[in-house]
Amino acid sequence: MRRPWFVGALLTGALLLAGCGDPASGRDVAAPLPETTHQRAAASPTAAPSPPPTTAPVVLYLGDSLAMENQNVLGQELRRDLRARYTSAPYSGTTLCDYLEGTGERSLVPDTDKAAALVRGLRPDVVVLQFWGNSWGYTPCMDGITYAGSRERYLERYTADARRLTEQIAAAGGARRPAIVWVLQGPDPMTPERVRLVNRVYEEQAAASKDAVADAGRAVSLASDRYTWTRHLPCTAYERAHPGYCTEPGRGRTALHRDDDHLHFCLAPTTSTPKPCPVRSPGILRLAREITRAVAERTGH
Known part of the structure; x- marks a missing residue:
């Protein structure tokens, strides 16, 4: 989903390419994630979120290219801190409606990886949703509705899709309805107010369905x-103590973004194939740690 900034804000905002550089060794990149299986189970759309588990939580992570680049580091944090059983299925360039069942060929996500299908198969305790808010020509399920075209229609549609996605996840969970953690987004260099409004949609949906938010942004x-x-941001104590995370120790600050990408947090060069970020990237670790904290709080771990 990543495009160099000089090709234009539209392509950068589209989140179509999420490729990072070639894989590199290092303890901060988790092993490849296992493939998932899908099993059918009874559904109840009115079930409340299940109580906190007494054992290691099962966590499912869905999202766009920000989730694509984050997924291994988040898995690392969840496994280490919560001993979580973790599966991720992000798709670059997607938006909420791509994970809805019934979108057919207009979706960038195959039927087997729709949110409800994965919930039926994996029976997660928590579903983490991270979406920047794509609404371009690359997201056909949005039916041409964009923030630039009509802020009101965009927010109305996005709110409706957040509600429908919650309902489908709840129905798929049945008596073991998973909790949902909505990830609040960081600043958008192109349309700052849009991110504020999208985050409000997530907060209101979480409050309405008694779910949670992770203010990773x-x-x-x-x-x-x-x-x-x-x-750039000032280095944290952890970043100063771990080489590679404080990218400019002499100035006491660390880079969140590459010079040619104002949106993503992976500090590796882009490639044409979306993949998890292969290098230490302070922004990704910061996001992952806040998501992990929110999941721990929600599950009682």
Whole structure:
């Protein structure tokens, strides 16, 4: 989903390509994730979220190219801190409607990896959803509705899709309805107000269905201004103590984005094939740690 900034804001915002550089060794990149299987189970759309599990939680992670680049590091954090059983199925360039059942050929996600299908097969305790809010020509299930074209129609549609996705996940979970954690996004350099409004959709949906949010976006934002984009932030104590995470130790700051990509957090060069980020990237670790904290809080771990 990543495109160099000079090719234009439209392609950058589209999130179509999520490729990072060639895989590199290192303890901070988890092993390849196992393939999933899908099994049918009874569904009840009105079931409440299941109580916190007493054993290691089962976590399912869905999303767009931000989730694509994050997925291995998030898995690493969840397994280490919560001993979680973890599966991810992100698709670059997607939006909420791509994971809805019934979207057919207009979706970028195959039927086997729709949110409800994966919930029926994996029986997760938590479903983590991370979406930047794509609405371009690359997301046909949005039916041409874009933020630039009509902010009102975009938010109305996005709100409806968030509700439908919640309902489908709940129905697929049945008596073991999984909790949903909506990941709040970081600042958008092109349309700052859009991200604020999308995050509000997530917060309102989580409140309505008694689910949760993970404000991961705050971890990659200025302390003084949650919605103003920045390329660098001051290094944390952890980043200063771990080589590679504080990218400019002499200046006490670390890079969140590459110079040619104002949106993604992987510091490796782009490739044409979407894949998890293969290098240490401070922004990705910050996001993953906040998501892990929210999952731990939700599951009681």
